[in-house]
Amino acid sequence: MAVPAVSCKKVSKVWKPDGPAPVVAIDELSFEVARGEFVVLLGPSGCGKSTLLYMIAGLESTTSGTIECDKLPVEGPSSDRGMIFQEASLFPWLTLADNVTFGLGLRGEGPDTRRKIASKIMKKVGLGDVLDKRPDELSGGMRQRVAVARALAMQPKVLMMDEPFAALDVQTRAKMQNFLLQIWRDSSASILLVTHSIDEAISLADRIIVFTSRPGRVKKDIRVDIERPRSTRDPAFHALQDELSELLADEVDRSFADQQRSVIGSHSS
């Protein structure tokens, strides 16, 4: 079997493990992402799916279990693993071109090389003519495209995205999803995207991993076999929508009940 791009084995994360009330965010979770695969992590908010992403990125440590990328254990951030956040988080003091090649600058690449790469990648994301503009001169969707360009400039093997389109309006979001699919097809990177939107998951994913509410575990691993481009009118799309809604509704109910219990519990203590 081919070496998986990402492999999580019995990964757990506990917040405040030594405190009086440790919180288990993720509980012995295992899954693999194949090379070039587009995997969506779907779950109710607070189920630890973002935490998992941060651990794979190396920004957060695991409490137990191992995470490997290309058979190498994750010990910290690496430019092999790109990440895109909910906010574009472009640096306002740099031009767009300098933002895109920020990582190359850290490696000591010269201005000429950086410029060349910036213009190439910005063209790819459809922003070839705004290299010297400032981030605050762009709309939210354009800023997020620059964030994608910035991640691509590092030529990552895995691209992680933490609800990247959550802050955008519905129309822009649909456009950005198409844009992302195109970028993904052109690169050889695997994509690992976190969302709580069922439609977004179905539109994008090769595979959807549904999370349970806290503590996060894999509830179901679903392969999406709908031909791209996918239409929301496709009956298969509908069927999957229904299935996922049901799976998620259970979890949301459970997490609601949990929250209520914990609120009442903290009141009585």
Add this chain to the structure above:
Amino acid sequence: MKSTNELTANVSDVTPKPKKVATGLSGKTKYRLETAFWWILSISIFVGIWELCWYVGWADPLLMPPPHIFLSDLPETFKFFDRGNIIGSDQTGASLLGVLSVLLWTTMRVVAGLGIGFLLGVATGLLSRYNRLFGNLSLPLVTLLAPISPVAWLPVAIFLFGIGNTPAIFMVFVAVYFIITLATLNQIDNVPVSYIHVARIMGATRRQIYTRVILPSILPGLFMTLRLNLFAAWMVVLIAEAVGVGSGLGQIVMLARNTFNSSLVFFSMTLIGLLGFMLDQLLRIVQKRLLWWLDQEGQK
């Protein structure tokens, strides 16, 4: 009231919104003209009321001389400025040059103190967060010294540096340094986590995160703090000059007070106001150059 007009003309000359020749009155020119208009009106009303009080006899010209009196005999007023900057130096003669030299020295002390205070304050703040040991050793001290008024440092300044430029610069430094250090810490703690994450994802070392992410992202806030504290620094330098330097604008105010020269009092107050204002404008220009990515209109 002819003199009133003269004064407003003077003042509008130093207002920083230059009235460019209105070619087709673009939005910007219109905005500037409007600003200039309100400036002139605001000052005119104030001066007008003052002059009126004098005219009807409410304001004693010996105690509260209106602008047309304290601005009338400039050569006589200038004489007080011609003691040269350094005690015991030759007289420079009663001229505008004497006034300018006094202003220049005072400004120089403020700028030097501000600059040193800003740079060292930012450096202390950054280093305290970068190096835990340094932070643990220095922060309690800084927190303890920060609330001490710069004026309380005056004797210390004189013990340490004697009479001259240094104690005045030191006082301005004290007025700025602690505030900037504390502001730096506060700004560092408020740098968006996502900036740090982005940098780490791209493989930035700790040092690179400090120099390439934290420093540029805290500078705008710090510059704002610096500008807000310019006036404090400006007040402190006058006190230092009045007591510990023996020259500069502060000394002139002291002289005016001791000789009961109300004209000189108001004349030097005018100079102090104008100069402070111009320094603020200067800082604003520096800010614009240094922090080019900020929208100036949004930074007021």
